[in-house]
Amino acid sequence: MSHGKQFTLYTHLGGPNGWKVAFLLSELGFTYESIYLDFNKQEQKSPEFLKLNPNGRIPAIIDHLNNDFVLWESNAILLYLVERYDKEHKFSAVTDAEKAFQNQWLFFQASGQGPYFGQYFWFTFYHPEKVRSAVERYKKETERVLSVLNDVLSKQEWLVGNKVTIADISFISWNNGAFAAILGPEFPIAEKFPSVYKWHNALISRPAIKSVLDEKAALSK
Known part of the structure; x- marks a missing residue:
């Protein structure tokens, strides 16, 4: 591999x-290079990136272990990584029922948590007009x-199978x-x-995940 x-x-x-x-790659022990796109420069809409992801969003991965296989959509990437590389099911479901529950939570994260949290953030901080009804709805x-x-x-x-899986990991960053x-530091989480507070703190205390969060904090300074 070059x-x-x-x-x-x-x-x-x-x-x-x-x-x-990044959390899952770290947990699985893979080496990876992060390329941080500059949204202010619309790098996510550049012809070069659109060849990788026609949707013009992050993330996308190139798997150099698998003939430079390209994939986008974060939860699809999580599923791909565990299905191909987590043969011992350290972070993935084992039984058919557990796999169904794992997918259930991945869909809930993608259709519920991400969009609602994101819209609340947008209408609170970035929307050019203050739309109180939208802020209240998404809150x-x-x-x-x-x-x-x-x-x-x-x-x-944990969400599935009495252990940490990609179902849990998918919720951490949002x-x-x-x-x-989004809710603010004064919100009494x-x-x-x-139970969410305890679960979240247990996840971010994991060494592999903490190392990624430390990297993010360093880059944000």
């Missing part, structure tokens, strides 16, 4: 979806998603954003959603 790293990850410093892929949806997670996690430690900025 490439220096096993994977190339096209991502963005502030974009949550790229970091979930309620953000809290609803957290309440769903909290209810389930009040009865079990939750980080929610707790730090620990009191209102104690």
Whole structure:
């Protein structure tokens, strides 16, 4: 293999979806090069990147272990990585039922957490006009998603199979954003959603994930 790293990850410093892929690559022990696209320069819309991802979004990966295989959509990447490389199922479901539940949570993250948290962030901080009804709607949806997670996690430690899987990992970066900025530091996460708070802290305390978060913090200075 001529490439220096096993994977190339096209991502963005502030974009949550790229970091979930970095978390899993770190947990699996792979080497990877992160290429941080500059959204202000519209690098995600450049002809070069659109050849990799016609949707013009991050993340996308190139798997140099698999003939430079290219894939985009973060949860599709998580599934690909565990299906191809996690043969011992350290971070993936084993039984058919567990696989169904794993996919259920990946779809919930992609259709629920990401869009609702993202829209709440957009209408709170970036939308040129203040639309109170939109802010209120997406705040309620953000809290609803957290309440769903909290209810389930009040009865079990992890989302699937009594262990950390890609289902759990898929939620980390958007939750980080929610707790730090979207809901704000004054929001009583620990009191209102104690099971989510405990689960999230257990995930970000894992050495492989913490190392990626430390890298992100260093790059953000």
